[in-house]
Amino acid sequence: MKNNGKNSEHEIILQGDRIAVEIVTKVRREEALLKAETLQHAIFNSANFSSIATDAKGVIQIFNVGAERMLGYTAGEVVNKITPADISDPQEVIARAKELSIELGTPITPGFEALVFKASRGIEDIYELTYIRKDGSRFPAVVSVTALRDAQDAIIGYLLIGTDNTARKQAEEALLKAGALQNAIFNSANFSSIATDAKGVIQIFNVGAERMLGYAADEVMNKITPADISDPQEVIARAKALSIELGTPIAPGFEALVFKASRGIEDIYELTYFRKDGSRFPAVVSVTALRDAQDAIIGYLLIGTDNTARKHAEEALLKAGALQNAIFNSANFSSIATDAKGVIQIFNVGAERMLGYTADDVMNKITPADISDPQEVIARAKALSVELETSIAPGFEALVFKASRGIEDIYELTYIRKDGSRFPAVVSVTALRDAQDGIIGYLLIGTDNTARKQIEAEQLQLGQRLRDHQFYTRSLFEANIDALMTTDPAGIITDINKPMEALTGCTRDELIGAPFKNYFTDPDRAEAGIKLVLSKKKVTNYELTARDRDAKETVVSYNATTFYDRDRRLQGVFAAARDITDRKRVDEKLKLYSDKLERSNRELQDFAQVASHDLQEPLRKILSFGDRLKTKAGESLDEDSRDYLQRMTSAAARMQTLITDLMSFSRVEIKGQAFVPTDLNVIAREVSADLETRIEQAGGRVEIEKLPTIDADPMQMRQLLQNLIGNSLKYYRAGVPPVVRISCQKPTARRLESLDESAAPRQFCEILVADNGIGFDEKYLDRIFTVFQRLHKKGEYEGTGVGLAICRKIVDRHSGTITARSNPGQGATFVVTLPVIQPKEVEVL
Numbered sequence: 001m002k003n004n005g006k007n008s009e010h011e012i013i014l015q016g017d018r019i020a021v022e023i024v025t026k027v028r029r030e031e032a033l034l035k036a037e038t039l040q041h042a043i044f045n046s047a048n049f050s051s052i053a054t055d056a057k058g059v060i061q062i063f064n065v066g067a068e069r070m071l072g073y074t075a076g077e078v079v080n081k082i083t084p085a086d087i088s089d090p091q092e093v094i095a096r097a098k099e100l101s102i103e104l105g106t107p108i109t110p111g112f113e114a115l116v117f118k119a120s121r122g123i124e125d126i127y128e129l130t131y132i133r134k135d136g137s138r139f140p141a142v143v144s145v146t147a148l149r150d151a152q153d154a155i156i157g158y159l160l161i162g163t164d165n166t167a168r169k170q171a172e173e174a175l176l177k178a179g180a181l182q183n184a185i186f187n188s189a190n191f192s193s194i195a196t197d198a199k200g201v202i203q204i205f206n207v208g209a210e211r212m213l214g215y216a217a218d219e220v221m222n223k224i225t226p227a228d229i230s231d232p233q234e235v236i237a238r239a240k241a242l243s244i245e246l247g248t249p250i251a252p253g254f255e256a257l258v259f260k261a262s263r264g265i266e267d268i269y270e271l272t273y274f275r276k277d278g279s280r281f282p283a284v285v286s287v288t289a290l291r292d293a294q295d296a297i298i299g300y301l302l303i304g305t306d307n308t309a310r311k312h313a314e315e316a317l318l319k320a321g322a323l324q325n326a327i328f329n330s331a332n333f334s335s336i337a338t339d340a341k342g343v344i345q346i347f348n349v350g351a352e353r354m355l356g357y358t359a360d361d362v363m364n365k366i367t368p369a370d371i372s373d374p375q376e377v378i379a380r381a382k383a384l385s386v387e388l389e390t391s392i393a394p395g396f397e398a399l400v401f402k403a404s405r406g407i408e409d410i411y412e413l414t415y416i417r418k419d420g421s422r423f424p425a426v427v428s429v430t431a432l433r434d435a436q437d438g439i440i441g442y443l444l445i446g447t448d449n450t451a452r453k454q455i456e457a458e459q460l461q462l463g464q465r466l467r468d469h470q471f472y473t474r475s476l477f478e479a480n481i482d483a484l485m486t487t488d489p490a491g492i493i494t495d496i497n498k499p500m501e502a503l504t505g506c507t508r509d510e511l512i513g514a515p516f517k518n519y520f521t522d523p524d525r526a527e528a529g530i531k532l533v534l535s536k537k538k539v540t541n542y543e544l545t546a547r548d549r550d551a552k553e554t555v556v557s558y559n560a561t562t563f564y565d566r567d568r569r570l571q572g573v574f575a576a577a578r579d580i581t582d583r584k585r586v587d588e589k590l591k592l593y594s595d596k597l598e599r600s601n602r603e604l605q606d607f608a609q610v611a612s613h614d615l616q617e618p619l620r621k622i623l624s625f626g627d628r629l630k631t632k633a634g635e636s637l638d639e640d641s642r643d644y645l646q647r648m649t650s651a652a653a654r655m656q657t658l659i660t661d662l663m664s665f666s667r668v669e670i671k672g673q674a675f676v677p678t679d680l681n682v683i684a685r686e687v688s689a690d691l692e693t694r695i696e697q698a699g700g701r702v703e704i705e706k707l708p709t710i711d712a713d714p715m716q717m718r719q720l721l722q723n724l725i726g727n728s729l730k731y732y733r734a735g736v737p738p739v740v741r742i743s744c745q746k747p748t749a750r751r752l753e754s755l756d757e758s759a760a761p762r763q764f765c766e767i768l769v770a771d772n773g774i775g776f777d778e779k780y781l782d783r784i785f786t787v788f789q790r791l792h793k794k795g796e797y798e799g800t801g802v803g804l805a806i807c808r809k810i811v812d813r814h815s816g817t818i819t820a821r822s823n824p825g826q827g828a829t830f831v832v833t834l835p836v837i838q839p840k841e842v843e844v845l
Contacts, residue, residue: 050131050141050162053148056155058083058112070141070164072134083112084160089130089138096127116158119145128165140165192273192283192304195290198297200225200254212283212306214276225254226302231272231280238269258300261287264568273304281306295568334415334425334446337432340439342367342396354425354448356418367396368444373414373422380411400442403429412449424449483546483556483577486563489570491516491530503556503577505548516575521545521553533560533573546577555581623649673713675814675838680707680717680767684742687721694729700738707744708765711838716810721769723803724830728771733825741770747833763836764816770829775822785818807832814838 050067054060060082063075071087078087085093090110097114101107108117118125126144133139141162148157192209196202202224205217213229220229227235232252239256243249250259260267267287272280283304290299334351338344344366347359355371362371369377374394381398385391392401402409409429414422425446432441477484483500487493496511504511504519511519517526526544533539542558560575626649634642681704688695688702695702702725725740732738745766752764776784785808807830811818814834822828 050160052084052160052162053157054083054112054160055157058085058116058158060084061157067162070133070139070162071131077134084115085112087132088115089132092130096129115143115160116145116147119147119158120155122147129162131162192302192306194226194302194304195299196225196254196302197299200227200258200300202226203299209304212275212281212304213273219276226257227254229274230257231274234271238271257285257302258287258289261289261300262297264289332447334444336368336444336446337441338367338396338444339441342369342400342442344368345441351446354417354423354446355415361418368399369396371416372399373416376414380413399427399444400429400431403431403442404439406431413446415446424453480576483579484575485511485516485577486572486574487516487530488572489534491527491573494572500577503546503548503554503579505550505552519546519548521547529558529560530573533562533575534570537562543580544577554579555584673715675711675713677709678712678714678717679709680721680744683714683717684721687718687725690722691725691729694726695738698729698732698738700729700732700740703739703741705741705743707742707767708836710765710834710836712814712834713810716813720807720810720832723807724769724832727803727830728769728773728828731771731773731828733772733774736772739772741768743768743770751833764833765836767832767834768829769832770827772827775824775826775828777824778820778822781820784820 049064050070051062051064052060052067053062059080060078061080063073063078068074073087093114094110097108097110100114100117104117104121108114115129116125126142129141129143130138131141142165143160143162146159146161147155148159150156191206192212193204193206194202194209195204201222202220203222205215205220210216215229235256236252239250239252242256242259246259246263250256257271258267269285269287271283271285273283274280283306285302285304288301288303289297290301292298332350333348334354335346335348336344336351337346343364344362345364347357347362352358357371377398378394381392381394384398384401388401388405392398399413400409411427411429413425413427415425416422426449427444427446430443430445431439432443434440477495478497480497481499483503484497485493485500486495493511493514493516496508500511501508506519516530517523520526522545529539529542529544532542538561540559542560544556544558546554546556548554556577557580558575558577560573563571563574565571626645630642630645630649634645637645684704684707688704691702721742725742728740729738745768747764747766751766785804808818811832811834815838816832816834818830818832820828820830
């Protein structure tokens with residue numbers, strides 16, 4: 001029993017130790033996670049980053065305030081509902097899936113998998129993508145993806161951190177106009193690139209500006225101007241100097257920094273910048289005005305380089321006469337000093353930064369040849385052996401041979417960093433000599449040549465793109481069906497396409513260099529056309545008659561605009577001449593048809609007036625004599641005779657009503673008044689008052705909700721509502737008092753799509769006239785708006801079948817539409833869609 005007790009105690013102690021070890025391990029793991037996740041935690045809770053965490057399948061689990069701000073969704077609208085792929089551009093997601101499939105040699109499904117595939121394989125992944133906001137608008141984003149893993153290293157989800165890339169994209173677009181070099185500079189950490197709006201307020205502050213000036217972009221963007229970080233005395237002095245130089249008063253401040261650029265004058269100047277910590281450094285600043293498509297200034301780009309090194313070098317030269325002294329102590333240059341045998345003795349901070357070694361790693365251990373590309377060293381030894389006609393060994397000797405002979409030597413070479421990566425360098429070699437002029441070592445000063453290499457590659461690519469663009473532009477120029485040409489400001493032809501040769505019957509060589517006006521029947525008018533373009537910048541539909549060398553004449557529509565070089569200097573006129581001979585012939589025929597149609601309409605109107613008068617007169621006599629006959633002999637007539645008399649007068653009355661309705665129908669457009677602002681509330685109340693007797697007889701009511709004021713013909717709006725309300729009062733159900741409700745609503749998107757394309761940009765309203773009457777079958781919808789078309793037997797309901805046709809004609813005149821919704825026995829709703837504002841008539845010149 002005693003031994004068993006000891007064993008139990010021992011087991012308890014061991015178990016306690018295991019628990020303690022597990023607790024310590026857990027605490028340490030949590031501490032490590034806290035340290036590793038500090039940056040992500042700060043980013044995640046920032047309103048400047050969209051932080052989206054998903055589960056392993058991609059369903060969003062966390063959607064931070066930055067994501068809500070950027071994308072317009074609340075967390076509740078997306079968490080546990082969608083994946084990040086659902087808010088990304090689908091075409092870009094498909095394209096990314098294809099590219100990754102090729103790159104990684106495995107099929108990748110378009111969708112969420114394409115967004116996180118690299119991260120799921122442990123590959124660092126930062127990419128650009130277009131996000132789509134809740135309101136449908138789009139913006140470019142830079143997205144960093146991290147796989148979230150559990151203690152067993154299994155993926156439990158993903159974290160996608162995005163930043164709005166709109167500003168950088170806009171800057172890149174502006175820089176495309178300014179040139180490839182500026183674009184490379186703008187994205188470099190070695191240059192401060194500051195973009196402002198037109199008033200000078202900073203909008204973009206690149207990493208180079210942050211590094212040089214010590215501010216974060218958020219501390220200056222939309223807050224200050226570049227003048228606020230510049231030496232105020234220098235800004236005042238610059239304003240004074242420019243005022244004298246340019247003969248105009250210039251205010252000290254931001255205006256003084258950009259005045260020349262705002263006038264299109266190249267401007268590069270020296271200025272002292274103030275860092276956030278109050279320290280100062282000299283900078284060389286290049287200023288460019290950013291312009292929109294209309295050449296208006298929308299901002300400025302100030303690209304600066306730290307001029308400290310040059311200033312120090314100049315001071316050193318003054319004091320010691322040695323530029324190398326300043327360069328040697330700079331972190332921007334790798335300065336490596338060796339003994340006479342090439343073993344490294346000094347390895348400055350610039351060399352440490354560029355090559356990744358510490359001084360202790362290399363001093364007294366290796367030569368510069370050991371950190372250089374061996375194949376390039378061998379090739380250099382061979383080339384020098386041929387050039388200098390002496391055998392030179394591959395190795396350190398090849399790097400310093402010229403310097404050892406007192407020959408200036410600067411060459412390009414690839415350096416290999418400690419981590420194995422490589423970069424191109426430009427190396428300057430100087431032999432170090434003692435008092436007796438004996439060589440005691442060498443100094444190799446190198447600069448990282450990566451940026452220049454990249455710029456050269458970009459320039460090559462840009463050159464190819466330019467050639468491709470020129471070929472493409474030329475192809476478009478030649479493929480155009482119109483005769484195209486360019487002239488200088490004096491009207492001398494500088495370029496043409498094939499259709500221009502066909503139009504004039506002349507060759508390209510004959511046309512280029514000749515006056516534009518020579519190829520038209522009226523040279524003075526042609527010359528005036530050129531002058532008109534130069535004065536107004538643009539001319540459209542200017543008619544000229546071209547004449548070829550065989551005297552064949554062609555009527556053309558001349559459309560032209562001025563064009564400029566990149567410095568906005570006028571180069572000449574770009575013109576297109578379109579053959580409109582057939583169109584002129586068609587226009588003449590159309591005018592004949594139009595005149596004929598107008599005469600026909602006038603004749604029809606005259607006929608309608610005469611017919612109305614001539615038909616009304618006998619009808620009035622029939623009705624008048626019928627009434628007299630009924631009064632005098634009504635009692636003496638037998639029942640059949642009285643029935644015949646009643647039928648005759650009723651038929652004459654219907655005929656009279658029919659003629660009146662037809663005249664109203666024909667006069668909708670002829671007798672229409674001008675469109676004026678019309679309050680439909682007033683119109684509806686007046687119509688309701690006019691119909692008061694009919695409403696009381698039917699025991700019904702008319703309800704009028706708030707209606708808009710629109711541009712319309714007030715009389716025709718009265719007629720429209722009277723016909724529609726009267727129609728609803730007429731077709732009511734027996735025993736059910738009629739209720740007519742007049743209301744207004746905004747048309748649906750689908751309804752707007754059905755309107756004429758020319759009406760689409762205008763604002764519309766829908767007037768609804770709804771009733772509780774007998775209704776109708778919608779398969780007869782087209783019939784009810786046609787003259788004389790009725791859905792009921794003659795005599796069952798009063799009317800001629802013209803009222804709704806008049807409604808449609810009124811609505812057509814107002815550029816609107818009319819339709820109806822109904823079911824038998826369930827009432828009907830007439831929907832009238834009308835423009836709120838009618839377009840103003842434009843005088844045709």
